Amino acid sequence: MxxxxxxxxxxxxxxxxxxxxxxxxxxxxxxxxxxEKQVSGSSGxxxxxxxxxxxxxxxxxxxxxxxxxxxxxxxxxxxxxxxxxxxxxxxxxxxxxxxxxxxxxxxxxxxxxxxxxxxxxxxxxxxxxxxxxxxPAVVKVEERAVRGKIKDRGDANAAVKEQLTKFQLADQSLDKLSTPSVETAKVEMPASPAVDDDGI
Structure with missing residues (x-):
């Protein structure tokens, strides 16, 4: 043939x-x-x-x-x-x-x-x-979507860390204002008047 x-x-x-x-x-x-997922209370x-x-x-x-x-x-x-x-x-x-x-x-x-x-x-x-x-093209799109979610999550974590750092710095500034230093806490007392022993 x-x-x-x-x-x-x-x-x-x-x-x-x-x-x-x-x-x-x-x-x-x-x-x-x-x-496919099993539905609770259903046979299908x-x-x-x-x-x-x-x-x-x-x-x-x-x-x-x-x-x-x-x-x-x-x-x-x-x-x-x-x-x-x-x-x-x-x-x-x-x-x-x-x-x-x-x-x-x-x-x-x-x-x-x-x-x-x-x-x-x-x-x-x-x-x-x-x-x-x-x-196939649909897999590439799904991969890009996953990478985008991971990137967004990473950006969110970075933003939280940045805010936490700002709060920590702010707390440190408040501590400096509310807690005086040792040198600032010293109070100079006036000198006692001199006492003449001969005049007593």
Whole structure:
């Protein structure tokens, strides 16, 4: 069975590398993020919206057979992309380039999983790839909000310390006014009149 590429819009790049094979389909899933809490006196749970879950991208790729390359050669390239690691020996984070992903605002992704299906009736392989959005925009906003709260709390603490210092200085000034020094407390008594012993 000979398969030809019919839609160039479905082509996917990971960084500067074109995904091997023919992209048969791309699926993007986005969900709202909930925080469920047990409500006292109720059998159910109360849901509180927390934002959005990380977007999930699922890609189906056909690793075709042609005169130059066999399906397993393309599979090796695919596995190499999946197992690629960064300088810290962690799974590589890719910049994904695809029209559908761009419409969702998805930029960086983690290559999370790969599944390959082989059938002896085919002369090609079918690979299913899973990607998860990495550092989505909502997380960055939440991080900035947390940092802002910490900064505000730090500014408030600094203001309290400043006021406390002013009060301490004021107390010291009052102490100086209300408590006279030893030298100030001395009272000079008038000299006693001289007594002439001969006149007595």
């Amino acid at each position: 000979r398969i030809e590429l019919v839609d160039e819009d479905n082509m996917i790049k990971l960084d500067d590398t074109l995904l091997p094979g023919i992209v048969q389909g791309v699926e993007v899933e986005q969900k709202v993020k909930y925080d 749970k109360k849901k509180q919206v927390q934002g959005f879950e990380d977007s999930v991208v699922r890609v189906t790729v056909i690793l075709q057979n042609d005169e130059e390359t066999e399906p397993y050669d393309r599979l090796e390239q695919l596995v190499a992309l999946f197992r690629s690691m960064d300088k810290e020996a962690k799974p590589q984070i890719y910049q994904i380039t695809n029209r559908l992903c761009a419409a969702y605002g998805i930029g960086k992704v983690l290559f999370e999983g790969v599944r390959v299906k082989d059938d002896n009736k085919w002369d090609y392989l079918v690979a299913e790839l899973d990607f998860v959005e990495w550092e």
